[in-house]
Amino acid sequence: MGRKLLLEKAHVEGIRTYEVYRREGGYRSVEKALKSMTPEQVVEEVKKSGLRGRGGAGFPAGMKWSFIAKPEGVPRHLVCNADESEPGTFKDRYLMEFIPHLLIEGLIVSSFALGSNATYVYIRGEYAWIAGILEKAIDEAKHNGFLGKNILGSGFDCEIYIHRGAGAYICGEETALIESLEGKRGNPRIKPPFPAIKGAWGRPTVVNNVETLCAVVPIINDGGEEYARIGVGKSTGTKLLSACGNINKPGIYEIDMTISVEEFIYSDEYCGGIADGKRLKACIPGGSSVPILPANLLLKTAKGETRYMNYESLADGGFATGSMMGSGGFIVLDEDQCVVRHTMTLARFYHHESCGQCSPCREGTGWMEKILKNIEYGKGKPSDIDLLWDIQRKIEGNTICPLGDAAAWPVAAAIRHFRDEFEWHITNPVAAQQRNFGLAHYADPLEVAATA
Amino acid sequence: MSEEKKLFKVTIDNITVEVEPGTTVLMAARKIGGEVAPPAMCFYSKLEGSGGKCRTCLVEVAAGSTADPRPMPKLVASCRTNVMDGMIVKNITSERVVDARKGVVEILLINHPLDCPICDQAGECHLQDLGYDHGAEGTRYEFKRRTFKKEDIGPYIQLHMTRCILCYRCTYVADQLTNKRVHGIVERGDHAAISTYISKAIENDFSGNMIDVCPVGALTDKTFRFKNRVWFLKPVNAHRDCTKCSGKVTLWNRGDEVFRVTARKDQWGEVEEFICNTCRFDKKETKDWVIEGPTLVNRHSVVSQGHYTGLEMPKETIQEVMNGRKPKLLMNIHDVSEVNKPEIDLSAIQGPAHSEDFK
Numbered sequence: 001m002g003r004k005l006l007l008e009k010a011h012v013e014g015i016r017t018y019e020v021y022r023r024e025g026g027y028r029s030v031e032k033a034l035k036s037m038t039p040e041q042v043v044e045e046v047k048k049s050g051l052r053g054r055g056g057a058g059f060p061a062g063m064k065w066s067f068i069a070k071p072e073g074v075p076r077h078l079v080c081n082a083d084e085s086e087p088g089t090f091k092d093r094y095l096m097e098f099i100p101h102l103l104i105e106g107l108i109v110s111s112f113a114l115g116s117n118a119t120y121v122y123i124r125g126e127y128a129w130i131a132g133i134l135e136k137a138i139d140e141a142k143h144n145g146f147l148g149k150n151i152l153g154s155g156f157d158c159e160i161y162i163h164r165g166a167g168a169y170i171c172g173e174e175t176a177l178i179e180s181l182e183g184k185r186g187n188p189r190i191k192p193p194f195p196a197i198k199g200a201w202g203r204p205t206v207v208n209n210v211e212t213l214c215a216v217v218p219i220i221n222d223g224g225e226e227y228a229r230i231g232v233g234k235s236t237g238t239k240l241l242s243a244c245g246n247i248n249k250p251g252i253y254e255i256d257m258t259i260s261v262e263e264f265i266y267s268d269e270y271c272g273g274i275a276d277g278k279r280l281k282a283c284i285p286g287g288s289s290v291p292i293l294p295a296n297l298l299l300k301t302a303k304g305e306t307r308y309m310n311y312e313s314l315a316d317g318g319f320a321t322g323s324m325m326g327s328g329g330f331i332v333l334d335e336d337q338c339v340v341r342h343t344m345t346l347a348r349f350y351h352h353e354s355c356g357q358c359s360p361c362r363e364g365t366g367w368m369e370k371i372l373k374n375i376e377y378g379k380g381k382p383s384d385i386d387l388l389w390d391i392q393r394k395i396e397g398n399t400i401c402p403l404g405d406a407a408a409w410p411v412a413a414a415i416r417h418f419r420d421e422f423e424w425h426i427t428n429p430v431a432a433q434q435r436n437f438g439l440a441h442y443a444d445p446l447e448v449a450a451t452a
Numbered sequence: 453m454s455e456e457k458k459l460f461k462v463t464i465d466n467i468t469v470e471v472e473p474g475t476t477v478l479m480a481a482r483k484i485g486g487e488v489a490p491p492a493m494c495f496y497s498k499l500e501g502s503g504g505k506c507r508t509c510l511v512e513v514a515a516g517s518t519a520d521p522r523p524m525p526k527l528v529a530s531c532r533t534n535v536m537d538g539m540i541v542k543n544i545t546s547e548r549v550v551d552a553r554k555g556v557v558e559i560l561l562i563n564h565p566l567d568c569p570i571c572d573q574a575g576e577c578h579l580q581d582l583g584y585d586h587g588a589e590g591t592r593y594e595f596k597r598r599t600f601k602k603e604d605i606g607p608y609i610q611l612h613m614t615r616c617i618l619c620y621r622c623t624y625v626a627d628q629l630t631n632k633r634v635h636g637i638v639e640r641g642d643h644a645a646i647s648t649y650i651s652k653a654i655e656n657d658f659s660g661n662m663i664d665v666c667p668v669g670a671l672t673d674k675t676f677r678f679k680n681r682v683w684f685l686k687p688v689n690a691h692r693d694c695t696k697c698s699g700k701v702t703l704w705n706r707g708d709e710v711f712r713v714t715a716r717k718d719q720w721g722e723v724e725e726f727i728c729n730t731c732r733f734d735k736k737e738t739k740d741w742v743i744e745g746p747t748l749v750n751r752h753s754v755v756s757q758g759h760y761t762g763l764e765m766p767k768e769t770i771q772e773v774m775n776g777r778k779p780k781l782l783m784n785i786h787d788v789s790e791v792n793k794p795e796i797d798l799s800a801i802q803g804p805a806h807s808e809d810f811k
Binding site: 168185190351352353354355356357358359360363364365366370390393394397398399400 | 503504506526527529552555556558559563592593617618620636639640641642643644
């Protein structure tokens with residue numbers, strides 16, 4: 001049983017209210033930080049903890065905080081990215097819905113560290129009811145002196161505002177989020193300048209994921225070094241995973257990043273294996289944007305080592321044979337799932353969610369979707385696979401924001417690892433409409449698989 | 453010494469140039485000129501904040517600067533990347549760039565209607581030039597091209613949304629030249645479109661500049677619609693006293709008739725000075741203008757085939773070779789020979805002359 005830091009109290013009755021949360025030891029970190037630490041010390045603790053951004057990219061949070069510019073007389077902002085729209089990821093929703101005060105607590109401490117007097121939570125439009133929960137939590141915190149003017153007599157003022165998005169995936173990209181927060185069209189900005197220099201309203205801004213900000217609470221409570229002791233290597237602390245797909249127990253799991261992927265899928269403590277005794281075919285370990293992996297490469301790396309649930313091990317082998325931790329949306333596909341159909345669904349999603357600002361992504365995502373649709377519905381041509389490969393190559397890395405990459409990677413990985421399934425769809429268009437390609441050799445030991 | 457502004461040395465395609473700090477890679481490359489300058493579909497040096505969207509100007513940065521000579525992992529948009537001292541940039545010398553640019557051109561064209569034969573922009577269209585210079589011969593796109601509902605945006609400007617490449621230039625014009633922008637991008641992704649706020653007409657004194665900055669035929673001059681092909685017109689520089697703008701324009705004439713008025717454009721196809729709608733749409737007679745002379749047109753442009761390049765009389769070859777002497781004998785060939793049958797009137801022959809006609 002791994003140690004839980006974020007979800008430890010999630011099941012306490014009434015934890016959503018201030019009274020219970022406070023009774024269970026909540027807001028201790030605010031007291032500790034504001035009364036006995038300087039903002040620099042808080043940043044230092046987060047740096048020491050090795051906490052990595054939980055939004056997907058895995059950039060060290062402490063480092064990001066230390067980049068923030070501090071010009072005289074210019075306000076700074078902390079923005080919490082709660083625009084959790086990645087298919088397969090729903091961890092932030094859980095945190096905000098069940099323990100909203102944890103986020104508020106993390107926000108206050110982080111705002112203190114960054115000197116943000118006006119902190120924003122940009123919440124996904126579809127999470128309408130959660131915005132209400134957070135508003136209530138903010139009211140309660142304010143009522144009890146943890147928000148507003150001169151918090152706990154420390155002289156630090158902080159207000160938290162909830163801003164609801166309007167239902168665009170792209171607004172989860174930090175600069176698009178800032179644009180949207182400013183009331184503009186959610187188009188990503190061209191970087192540099194980075195938000196840490198020129199963010200919301202041209203002021204230095206830090207954008208962090210919900211889980212990242214929640215993790216600040218145990219870091220301050222126990223100290224950064226203590227936090228860094230959990231986990232392995234550069235993957236410190238605990239990570240929330242939202243497991244879904246063909247598993248017995250879909251849900252949110254907090255892991256300490258030392259367990260293997262196999263254990264995560266099959267142990268009763270976590271996903272509890274695959275339903276109806278079916279076999280594992282493929283998995284997307286970190287939300288829809290990261291490369292899909294066939295069963296054999298998922299459980300073992302290309303070198304034959306066991307793959308663990310942490311940033312380094314999942315990325316082992318690069319994109320040729322590895323994947324990414326991403327945002328922790330763990331999607332499991334059993335032997336009855338069709339990778340072509342799955343890829344088409346994702347392509348449709350990215351086509352729909354492209355902001356339309358830069359050309360490769362605007363036009364390329366739609367093109368990929370149309371080709372994949374043809375292949376899936378038995379109208380594909382042998383040349384289509386190479387064409388798809390070429391289009392994704394032309395999109396990847398050539399766009400303003402990572403949405404282009406996120407749209408290209410799933411297609412690239414699906415073709416890289418499941419090319420024969422695509423070919424089967426094209427050469428057997430009638431059969432492909434009636435049955436699935438099945439497991440084929442995707443779970444066989446490595447030498448046979450690993451097609452480049 | 454210290455008061456002198458330090459210039460940054462930047463090497464683009466093995467050519468080193470010195471530019472002021474804060475210059476973008478694209479502008480530095482334009483200083484060198486020629487093929488070294490990356491194409492730009494959305495960037496407009498006169499419009500603040502433009503660029504970065506079309507991705508045709510992608511270049512490879514082989515070394516970031518003298519201080520930090522690491523190469524940049526991704527191709528960067530040269531229009532929005534500032535030069536650093538000692539930066540080494542590869543444009544046409546980089547295979548990655550050429551390949552990526554070809555991809556961008558193909559992608560820009562997959563939903564473009566390719567209706568150049570009926571498009572007023574043809575001949576001065578940046579997308580045409582881009583396609584010829586950097587694109588492939590054919591497309592691999594086999595699906596229906598996207599279409600839009602037609603929208604009327606006023607008496608002066610014709611909007612063809614199907615041709616739009618969403619460069620956002622017209623929105624910057626409206627933001628930076630006019631008091632209030634009433635049009636913008638609506639919708640998202642590949643169905644994003646230029647539209648006015650609930651189908652208003654775009655009406656203000658400088659709205660016509662949207663036509664000039666549009667790199668394609670999405671925004672064209674309604675008063676010039678289907679009137680003439682640009683390469684049949686002769687561009688001349690002219691000016692008038694205008695209370696609203698500089699009044700310096702290019703007239704597009706055929707004979708004495710003014711077909712349209714545009715702002716003067718520089719060698720990169722960018723407007724030199726924005727002009728007002730009165731000059732553009734209402735002054736369409738030669739007498740309204742003081743003509744300065746023919747506009748310089750790049751000889752690679754199709755427009756150059758019909759324009760004036762400084763009036764020059766044809767050479768009198770005989771006088772020159774005779775070195776001032778009078779020719780001793782100049783005669784009409786028909787006086788000595790009837791072999792070409794001078795009695796046959798060529799204009800009376802139906803169609804081309806044929807050996808049968810001289811029998």
